[in-house]
Amino acid sequence: MRSITIIEPGPLATVQDLGRPGYAHLGVPHSGGADRSSLRLANRLVGNPESAAVIETTLGRLRIRAHGTLLIAVTGASAEVRVDDRPVGAHAALTLRSGDELSLDVPTSGCRNYVAVRGGIDIAPVLGSRSTDTLSGLGPEPLRVGTDLPVGRLGAPWPVVTTAPVDTAEQSVVVLYAATGPRHGHLEIPEDLIRGVWVVSPQSNRVGVRLDRPSEADDALVVHRSDVEELASEGIPHGAVQIPPSGRPVIFLADHPVTGGYPVVAVLTPRAIDHAAQLVAGRPVRFRLR
Incomplete structure (x- = not known):
C-alpha cells in the first residue's frame, strides 16, 4: 500500500x-x-x-x-x-x-x-x-x-505537462482587487478603505487576514456611520472584507464563519483571495475596487 x-x-x-x-x-x-x-x-x-x-x-x-x-x-x-x-x-x-x-x-x-x-x-x-x-x-x-x-489509485492518463512556469517576482505592496460589498454605504468615508496602505497582522490564519495601518501612517482607520442601525447577522461570502468596530479590516479566507454581524464593504476577486492566502505578517497591501 x-x-x-x-x-x-x-x-x-x-x-x-x-x-x-x-x-x-x-x-x-x-x-x-x-x-x-x-x-x-x-x-x-x-x-x-x-x-x-x-x-x-x-x-x-x-x-x-x-x-x-x-x-x-x-x-x-x-x-x-x-x-x-x-x-x-x-x-x-x-x-x-x-x-x-x-x-x-x-x-x-x-x-x-x-x-x-x-x-x-x-x-x-x-x-x-x-x-x-x-x-x-x-x-x-x-x-x-x-x-x-x-495514497489513492488513479487510472487517468499521465499528465501531459509536468512543469509550470511561475512568476516569483514580489511586489513591494500587494494589490488586492475587489468588488464593492453590500454594506459599503455603512462607512462614514468609504474611500478610507482604498486610501493608503494596510499591513498584515500576526493574528491572521486560515479563518481570515487581519489588517492594520503601519505605525507611521497618517491614513485613517475605517469608521462606521453613526446614523446606521447595527446589523443583524447575515451571510458572509468567501473573500469578504468585513469592518468590525475597531475600523481594522478583516479578509475572510477558507475557514471563515458562514454569518457575521459587521458590514461587508468589499469582496475580493477569486485571484485576489489566493493572493490574500499567501500574505505573511507585516506584508503591506492595498485595496483596489473594480
Whole structure:
C-alpha cells in the first residue's frame, strides 16, 4: 500500500481539497485550500482531478517519507524543495522512491505550499470533503509527527505537462482587487478603505487576514456611520472584507464563519483571495475596487 508518513509537520500542515460547499445553511463553512489556484495546479501537475486532496503547509518545515513509488508536485509559496536534502525545485512533478524524504524550507515569499501526490490523499471524507476545517473542527485533525496518509489509485492518463512556469517576482505592496460589498454605504468615508496602505497582522490564519495601518501612517482607520442601525447577522461570502468596530479590516479566507454581524464593504476577486492566502505578517497591501 502506498502512503506518506509525516516526519515533521512544520507550524501547521493539514489535508485540503476544494472544500465542502452546500452546507452553509447548516452553519458549516466551505473550508478547503486557502490558495485554490495553487492547489489546483499541484493536482494538474501529477494528473489528478483538481479536487483531489493534498497537503497544505503553512510557513514550511514539512518533512514527509514516501512508502512506494509516488509522483509528487509542490506549488504555492516560494520555498526550497528537497529530496533527501538535495534541492529539486518546485512547480514540477517529481518521482519519490520508497524511503525517499521530501522537505520544504521556510518560504522566502508567501506562506502556504501545496503538496499533491498522484492518486490523492485517500482518507475518509466528511460531508463530501477531506478538508480540515480549523474553525468548526470538521475533517481530519492537523497533521502530526507519525501521521500516515494513504495514497489513492488513479487510472487517468499521465499528465501531459509536468512543469509550470511561475512568476516569483514580489511586489513591494500587494494589490488586492475587489468588488464593492453590500454594506459599503455603512462607512462614514468609504474611500478610507482604498486610501493608503494596510499591513498584515500576526493574528491572521486560515479563518481570515487581519489588517492594520503601519505605525507611521497618517491614513485613517475605517469608521462606521453613526446614523446606521447595527446589523443583524447575515451571510458572509468567501473573500469578504468585513469592518468590525475597531475600523481594522478583516479578509475572510477558507475557514471563515458562514454569518457575521459587521458590514461587508468589499469582496475580493477569486485571484485576489489566493493572493490574500499567501500574505505573511507585516506584508503591506492595498485595496483596489473594480
